[in-house]
Amino acid sequence: MFPAHIEEYVRPATVAEALAANARYEAGEAMFIAGGQSLMQAIKSRMARPRCLIDLQAIPTLKGIAFDDGLRIGAMTRYVEIAGDERLDGAFAALRDAAGHVGDRQVRNRGTIGGSCCWNYVASCTPAVVLGLGGVMELTDASGARRAVPAGEFLIGPLETARRDDEMLEAVRFDRPAARTGSAYRKWGLVKDALPVVGICVKVELDAGGTCTAASIALSGLSAGAQLADAGAAQLVGSRGEPDALARAFGAIAESVDVQSDKWATDEYRKQLIRTLGAEVASTAFARAAS
Amino acid sequence: MDIRIQDSKRWMGARLERKEDLRLVTGQGKYLADIVLPGMLHAVFVRSEYAHARITGIDTSAARELPGVVDVITGEEMKAKVKSLRQSVLLPNLPAKYPEYWALAVDKVKYHGDPVAVVIARDKYVAEDAAELVVVDYEELPVVVDAEQALAPGAVKVHDDEADNEMFAMTFTGGATPEEQQRNDEEVERIFQGADVVVSNRFRVHRTGITPMEPRGVLCDWSLADGLTAYITTQRPHIDRLALIDILDIPGEKVRVIAPRDQGGGFGVKAPFFRENVVISYAARKLNKPVRWIESRYESLMSVGQERDQINDLEVAATKDGKLLAMRNRGIANNGTGQTGVYWGFVMPFLGQVEMPNVYTWEKGDIKLRVATTNKACLTPSRAFGHFPTRFAIERSVDMVARRCGLEPSEVRRRNMVPKLPYTTITGEYLDSGDFLKVWDNLMAHVDLAAFRKEQEAARAHGRYLGIGFACGAELSGVASELLVPMENQPGYGAATVRIDPRGKVLIFGGDAPGGQGHETTVAQVVAATFGIDPSDSLVTTGDTGSTPFGAGTIGARAGSYFVSAVHKACKELKEKITYVLAHDLGVRATAEEFAFTNGDVIYLRDPSRKKTFREIVERIIMFPINLPEGEVGGLEATAFFEAAKPMICFNADCCIVEVNPVNGEFKIKRWVTAEDVGNVINQNIVDGQMHGAIVQGLSNVIFEEFIYTDEGQQLTADFENYKLATAADVPDIELTYASTPCPHTPLGTRGIGEGRPSSIPGALCNAVCDALSPFGIEITELPLRPGTLWAKIRDAQQLRN
């Protein structure tokens, strides 16, 4: 219910300050806090017992959605900001789809894209969408050295990422998309906007004739965490998003992916959701790519 | 209009804004967690992480050494210093096993969450730190969580001092003696043998219940001179007080229990007498300091609000014309440990079987119940007390009979509904008043069934599955002593003290303890209607044993039935005295009926110019009691008790229209419409709100909520991520209609409403879904109802066909 003792709380003004504070502690004893919507659950249940909390709210370089050569979203950008940015359409619409339905509106006023990706909770939507859209994680360490890690390498498994203890995520970057690229994301949960039992992100690139030239599918809600479904994505290529093409693609995913049974759904039902929800999401992605 | 009734017309049935709301919308409510006493200490419980284990040692030393920790109390200390909770005031008058237990676990723990020790500290965060440092050594024991397994010979025993896990068993039909019952059962069998139609199913309802938004809490203050003042989130302050007197051996004049004026919902969950009451009271006395415990949601979801969890093997025999003949039921209830005060868990399934025949006429029935103890939390009362599972079973069975006979389920219901009241059912339940057929016809008038069937057929042609489902039933309207004494060893009467003050204000005191039902407003409306004053001129006080008349508590829809009736009775007594004195003062011979209390005046009807304001006359009687009629004395205060001669009910019917998507099993409620008999209404908004809330609670129970235990008794649903409650986005709008008959047994014709209301929800919803999916031949006999399970049934049915 109540957090364990916390020795220190700091609120640095720069990334360097934040990493310096972190460096004063042993690995894992200091934790960065972003929106805190996941981390506070862990702190209050005492699953996490940081000696020091480093609050990132006052670092301006971590915020903001910028379109330059591609898209760059600062790690501290909140769901409400992502969901409300109408420029995130077409290729990036899946980001809005996901951000607009995380938890509830109170959560969306606090939770961040960076916090979600670094926490990488097993069922979370945002890591799956970042993965499905080919995001690249921009990390910085205490010496100022930077590296860019593709989401697929960054998201190792539930609650596990490639971020080293002495690193911070500064932003998530996406390459400039090809023309006629569309994406979509939807999830299924027992109650509205619940953590997904299954969530599906689809991105498609079409040629001038409306035929898919590239596709990416990512799943959330499975026990292995956010993951790509390459076999299914390959089946979308060459199609025009026709119902039987979608059925084939998601049928292939349903048959090949590892699904679990838990209190929310049997493995069989998850597979059915992959088929039905997947087709709906892909259909939307195709439509967005075409328009 | 007769001016004697114009105030009644003005206030009865009005949609008056509630008096409670000003403080509640401004955050000025005072709930238990808002009460602070100087020097108050904070308690945190250490609870078992095992479902069944022997406690081989408790080491509290590290906890005690933490700065800020004042004490750590264990079960051994509670057992040595304080009596057990098996006291007669807390025992039903029903033959059952009542295994001994103390305020904290002694010797072994029996469910995941069983309280083992309590830490008292100066700061609540520190108390939690210390609770983590308490080291309990457990020797794990085998666990039994399944009721049937618990009842099987050789099962793991939950209670060492009992012979087996069958806590309670009863036959509800056939008579008092085994011989009569046997003859009855044989006749039932003969009816079954000769019946055209027999439907036979095992109905399973999962473990779920009602979770008030405010968890429990106890704040105890102790002084040598004044004894114990215990603030408790309770629906039953007077009963709790008796229990504390008996268990802690404190003389009654030194025990006061106060249910805070504002409580965040009860729904039955705050009606038992809980062990924490004893622990905190003891701690306050021992430490001579106020001690407060606020339950965390985690504790709450593990310990209370768990109900339903029944199997009913129900068989129904009928004619081919849909006439119900006989039923045979074998109920099995999973009671968990069975150890909470007042109910011991089994009283709920007991009532469930009593109500199994529902509102239909039957020739005969053979109804039996067995209640098993298991290593789960004890059942706590939850709105639709005991009969949520039995109503589901019977309402589903009625639909199955209808389908077998090729008749509309609504028509089968109508044919079998008790046509004229009063009526005593085959289990002896007394249905006192109302016109079921009128209510039913009112519902059907709002549902164009013929049009729906056409729409359904057209939709099916396009591969869309619409369905319509019905359910109905009667709920207790208050609980009469003749039922409450056997069931809960308590009286059922309502009690109210009405005190008029010299400024013309009316103070009402009731021994109950509401948690959101708006009693301050409904009572004020009744008083306004009776005395011809404004509702703002009265003040209702409940919950404090130090100042209110004795009452069993806010349970079983007592307010609209018993409490307001007692208020009215006391007011009537005072009106007699007021008019008697006024007549004397006016020099006229007149009875009370010859005066009207209206618009702030008391008027002599034969000569309306002769009147006094209410305030004038009451001030005269209270403050200036001279020149009174012979033998009369001043003062205006009356206490009245009300009990209807027989138990009372209210009746309601639900209709649900649903669309099911067979591709993924999702079902969407397109329409939910009801018809209610609530008797005479005091506040229409409040009645509407009660219905909405109950129906949505029912939907949430059926679809989203489930308390899950592993085979080792580990609870997996101790937070709201895992125990999912319906949000506003998950439930539909609700249409309410009313076709009420005033209750002939209450002075205002009012009925207590809302308690049992959730129980028709599973039947109506599942009947609609089965109706939608009738081409697939699917019958739902198990809850929860979820898209995943429905999809699997559809898929299996499709595979069977291919």
Place this chain on the structure above:
Amino acid sequence: MQTVRITVNGELFEETIPERMLLVDFLRDRLALTGTHVGCTHEGVCGACTIHLDGEAVKSCMMLAVQADGHAVTTVEGLSSNGDLSVLQRSFREHHGLQCGFCTPGILMNMTDFLQRNPEPTDEQIREGLIGNLCRCTGYVHIVKAVREAARTLASGNG
């Protein structure tokens, strides 16, 4: 321990508090503003603790008070000014949008923010906006009505 300066309902408070103190406990226990309620443990699902942080609805049980240092907090006690209830508060009274009242402050805070950003909501949007607030008593019907009617009142300028 840290000293924080937090403006609450327009008043600046300077308090020395443990780093681990939850914002909701700061408000309830340190400032005696008990209108904000606690209804769940660590999961932050029930929404009874909802307040405004710099005018936006957030759950105060999911924040530490130190995170609010330098910020402005509004609680339900700050919704009415000079004894006048807000349009939404009045609408809840008029339309019976509450019963036990435990979830109500959180809903008022959430919906106040919601209506500022969604001045003409559909019922469906209101219901989705309420996902972060659990209520057991009302079944949500009158809550939705109260919010809908408040929106109408505000839109007509009769606030």
